[in-house]
Amino acid sequence: MADRKDRGDAVAVIGLGRFGSALALELADRGVEVLGVDNDSKNVQQLSGQLTxxxxxxxxxxxxxxxxxxxxxxxxxxxxxxxxxxxxLTTSILADFGVPDIWAKSISRQHSRILQRVGAHHVVQPEHDMGERVAHLVTGRMLDYVEIDEDYALVKTKAPGWAVGKTLGELGIRTKYGVTVVGIKSPGGRFTYATSETTIHGHTVLLVAGETGMAERFAEET
Incomplete structure (x- = not known):
């Protein structure tokens, strides 16, 4: 086997259920060396030849x-x-091995806390995180929502009608709403960085960053 230095970018995915298999296949599609491990031979057979x-x-x-x-x-x-x-147990073993970057799936907050205590560097709750994200979209007027950190989010939203024809500098959105427009997409175009000289046109889409509550309130203005 190659030494760890040679495998620094390789990923071992342990548990090849729906979450693990989807993750492993996505990594493989991106050209990452992937070792898939599962105690169910059926799951292993299904991914045979698709992973490294x-x-x-x-x-x-x-x-x-x-x-x-x-x-x-x-x-x-x-x-x-x-x-x-x-x-x-698996997470604890990986920590004992000294694996530099350990990610673990959790099904509850208590599970998350235990995983962190035994050595997981990152813990994700796929169902909870997706449910929270969809809840924000369903109850608001946002086009997309991503929680960057606790109480800080990135929101994709349509530019408000009152902003059309004005530059971001003239609008003073950061001063008025406490959020920052970090990206902008004009109709038919691609997202690009926003500056104080950027002019808002009709049907423009904005990427807005800020405290979750403030970002949501700004999205409701559209």
Missing amino acids: HVACADSTDPDALTQLGVEEFGRAVVGIGNDIEASI
């Missing part, structure tokens, strides 16, 4: 992961969902 390496193994067994060379990978994703014990 795929193996059927018990991820709660340190020796099994050592034999697969998992400790040599620069990044690992624990995609195990419903088996919380296996998720925690």
Whole structure:
């Protein structure tokens, strides 16, 4: 096996259910070296030939992961969902191995806290995060919503009618609404950086960054 330095960009995806398999395939499509691991032979067979390496193994067994060379990978994703014990044990083993960048899927806040305590560097709750995002879209007039950090978001929204024909400098959106227009897309065009000289046209789409509440309030002005 190659040493860790040579595999710094490689990813070990452990748990090849819906989340893990989708992630592994997307990484493979991007040209990333991927090792897929699952204890269900059916999941392994389905991805055979689509990933760089795929193996059927018990991820709660340190020796099994050592034999697969998992400790040599620069990044690992624990995609195990419903088996919380296996998720925690696997994450702990990866931390003991000293894997530099460990991502783990969580199904609850308590699960997230435990994963962080045993060594996960990043914890994601796919269902919760998507539900929160859709809730913002359903209840507001935003075209898209991404939470960047706690209480800070990036919102995609139509430019308000009262802004048409004026520059961002003239509008003073940051002073009035406490948000910053960071990108702009004119009809038929592509997103580009916004400056104080940027003029707003009809049907323009804006990317606005700021505290979640303020960004939402600005989107409601459109």
